[in-house]
Amino acid sequence: MGGQRPRTEREWSVLVSASEVLMERVPRLTDQLIEELRVHSPQFDLAVPRDEHWQQTNEAMRYGIEALAANRSAPRRDLQYAERLGRRRAEQGLPLDLLLYAYRHAGYLIWEELLEIVSEKDPAALRVLVQLASYMWAGVDGQASAVADAYRSTEQDMQRRSDERVQALLDALLEGKSTPGLVAGAAAGLDLPEQGRYAVVVVRVERAAGREPFHRVAAAEGLRFFWRMRTDYEIAVVALGPEAGLAELAEVLHRRCPGPGGISPVVPRLADLGLARRLAETALRTCGPEAQRIVRLDERLPTALVVSQPELAARLIADVFGPLLELDPADRAVLLETLDAWLECEGSAGRAATRLYCHRNTVFNRLRRLEQLTSRSLSRPRDLIEMTLALDAFRLTPG
Template identity: 65%
Template sequence: MSRRRPRTGQDWRLLRETCTELLERVPELVDEHLRQLSAYSEVYGRVLSYDVQWREAEEAMRIGIETIVAPRTSPRRDLEYAEESGRRRAGQGLPVDLLVHAYRNAGYLVWDALLESPAGQDPEKLAVLMRSATMVWAAVDAQAAAAAEAYRTTEMELRRRTDEQLQALLDALLEGRPAPGLAARAAAGLDLPEHGPYAVVVLRVDRRDGREAFHRRIQNPGFRFIWRMRTDCEVGVVALGSGEGLDELTALLDGRCPGPGGVSPVVAGLAELGHARRLAELALRTCPPDATGIVRLDRRMPTALVVSQPELAGRLVTDVFGEVLALEPGDRAVLLETLDAWLSCEGSAGRAAGRLYCHRNTVFNRLRRLEQLTSRSLSRPRDLMEMTLALDAYRLSPG
């Protein structure tokens, strides 16, 4: 295998002279370049005007030709311009594959023009040009790679900024900040209808459960979820599809969520998400610390009233259970657990006894003792309501 002859000073002079002559043909080459790009894809013309394309292609081609014969120690102006071009095209929305195609198409035109030059018609001079092929195509490849890398970096940055802007819009909606046109801007940015049935879900998230795995578990074509992580919870905006409501949403979430959650009532549009978020948080507050299910506010209204007024709730607990709270902790826990089981079993002592692993007469005895200590009767509706609400307030109190 013969060794490739190294380039001599004469070779470089020939290449420099040929490239200098080629610079005069740049306008002609640019015209052909844009014609071929237009034939390849109409997207070029939709993204950029012809004048802008021509001006930028002319500059890029001229810099590229000059770089072929520039001293090796000179700064790579072609790569600097390629990076600038990549950043511009990312901002303009031209697909990256079309950006790379444009660089390679220009490279082919320049190379063909070199071979068509007077030097290319002389066999000896043609041999010199052919030895330069590797250098020319390496330059074209480097330019295309630099443009593509700058494009992808810019695209990621633009996507990050867009995501941040959309998250800011979503946060503003969830906080209920009044701002003219906020709902319309959010609808356009998030690709959601401004008006339509929505609900908000607030989850007390167990950080050990991966968010992506959880989000995959609740995918359903009837709903569209947009999630926002907070310090101690995760907030989901749910666009309800036609025929889908809170029953279906709760069924989807229940058993799949990593912790308890509250669901707001249905609201009529994005502008009401702040109100819905507050109601969903209130629903979540009706869940005891050890709860795991999903609760709807419209089915927990009495308890929600209690937790929304902590001072009055504390007074209610003291007024109703004052004597009970004075008992030994173990005795107190047994009585309140019995009341909770009896209420959960809809007033059935037999079912409550089965849940508590005791005799039904034991349940009756404990309930009678509670009535004596509270001076209330579980057979009187008002007294029963007070004891039920007081139990909820006690179980949900921070202390």
């Protein structure tokens, strides 16, 4: 085996003769091995049906003995069988360390039996057999390596298929589907309760060359994130811990993710993720094209109403800002920028002037002109609401 020296005629004779007797004893050795494996760990019985375990152990031993006495050109059926067994045990869920223990323990039993056989038949050949120990353990190591490689490969394939299934379930929930068993399957796959506190985040992502790549948040204190990628944006289902809320979620995203993005209100069930996704997308639409922040829908409900009704938004713009639309675009932009700054500064002309790099009287003059053009007063609550919503509609409605 491997790069070891060729066996002599005497060594070959000892191995072949002992192997013939050893083959006859395989059923008893199989019984002994399986019993000792059960004593070592009850997981052998839990993972592998007894009849199957006996049959496969019996075959594995026979292939191992065959390989021990075979010449180098013979097919390594022991390695082929080890690969099959590795795949099977991975599918059955037997831990890999127990599978490797079984192979190595089988090696010890076979070696002890060889020593006994040679001692009975030809005691003088014991020295020859000991010199062949490296062949024996090289064979066991090769089988262990083959079984481990096949096990890990199968385990990775199973994990990938499981991940793909869970992701498909999560996508279905985000689409608002209600297939029987969907919620239970997603809950089990994601290790989440069906009833809980969940939010959905939608973040617009620029994937153009030269752009900074989007970095997903995996977890934060009291928060677990489950991300799904779309063409132009990323979606995250967020499981909120008992102490975490939307404020903590927004703070984490603000520190780690570029905007714009939207955060849904909290929903109490996994089954509500479709609704939460739609609300998060609505929150995203309240962000202007140049926005670089992630916003909460519950803090932008009036604006969300505007962007959710494009036909009404267009009528609101025409009704409130009709005369402004006839102005030179630069002149109109100055007036609307002043209104926006004044609203952001909570009605303080002085703070708005600082933001706009002009005198506070300039702010007053622009606002008065705006009132004249719109026939509305910023001191009247209803007029102020109309002006505010019309400004949102003008900035956020396409076209």
